[in-house]
Amino acid sequence: MLDVIVFILLFLIIVNWFQLMSFSNLVVGKKIKTSSIKDEWIHNKVKKKTGLTLIDITLFHDKKMYGMMAGLPFWPKMILSTGLYESFNKDELEWVVLHEAFHCVLWHNLQSFIIEMVILFLGIYFVKTEHIGLLSIIFLAIILGVICIQIIRWTTEYIADKYAIEKMTNPKGVITAQDKFRINYKDNFLNSEKSIFRMLFHWNITFSQRIQIANKRINSK
Numbered sequence: 001m002l003d004v005i006v007f008i009l010l011f012l013i014i015v016n017w018f019q020l021m022s023f024s025n026l027v028v029g030k031k032i033k034t035s036s037i038k039d040e041w042i043h044n045k046v047k048k049k050t051g052l053t054l055i056d057i058t059l060f061h062d063k064k065m066y067g068m069m070a071g072l073p074f075w076p077k078m079i080l081s082t083g084l085y086e087s088f089n090k091d092e093l094e095w096v097v098l099h100e101a102f103h104c105v106l107w108h109n110l111q112s113f114i115i116e117m118v119i120l121f122l123g124i125y126f127v128k129t130e131h132i133g134l135l136s137i138i139f140l141a142i143i144l145g146v147i148c149i150q151i152i153r154w155t156t157e158y159i160a161d162k163y164a165i166e167k168m169t170n171p172k173g174v175i176t177a178q179d180k181f182r183i184n185y186k187d188n189f190l191n192s193e194k195s196i197f198r199m200l201f202h203w204n205i206t207f208s209q210r211i212q213i214a215n216k217r218i219n220s221k
């Protein structure tokens with residue numbers, strides 16, 4: 001039983017470390033403050049380009065730059081960090097809010113959850129039937145965690161970027177947004193594009209990959 005619990009915890013932490021870190025910052029340590037904002041521009045933009053009516057936009061008072069979507073299409077709440085909201089211009093912000101909105105209309109939260117559960121239960125089944133040792137359990141959790149992240153990256157994060165960039169008024173916003181990310185994350189080894197950790201454990205596609213998609217759209221006109 002203990003081996004199954006170790007596997008479950010390790011797998012879930014590996015796959016969801018970013019979300020766990022963001023949400024744990026709300027309750028422990030130097031707590032992130034939150035506030036709800038009324039931004040008609042975001043509401044209108046999202047409604048017009050994705051059909052989604054946002055219930056709420058919540059700001060996380062955090063100098064790091066990120067956006068997230070909580071809830072499913074019938075309860076859509078967008079989360080933006082102040083670091084992102086205050087430094088992005090309208091063109092850059094359009095990419096972020098469309099990216100997040102597409103996660104919602106395409107049911108990506110549910111999709112990622114199902115992908116995680118399928119792989120998690122495959123792992124549990126393996127741990128239970130093969131009676132492998134602790135080291136092998138750790139190894140299995142890492143391998144399956146990485147596989148899970150890669151599937152989520154290419155079936156949700158890449159798709160959200162692709163749809164958002166197709167719908168943007170000015171796709172150049174994606175390119176300047178990536179430059180701002182690069183500066184903001186320059187001391188974070190996890191976000192360097194050459195980092196093996198980033199490649200293995202980060203949900204998002206790289207800054208260069210996003211710029212490539214944007215350039216493709218710009219040049220196709």
Ligand SMILES: [Zn+2]
Binds near residue numbers: 100157160
């Ligand atoms: Zn995303």
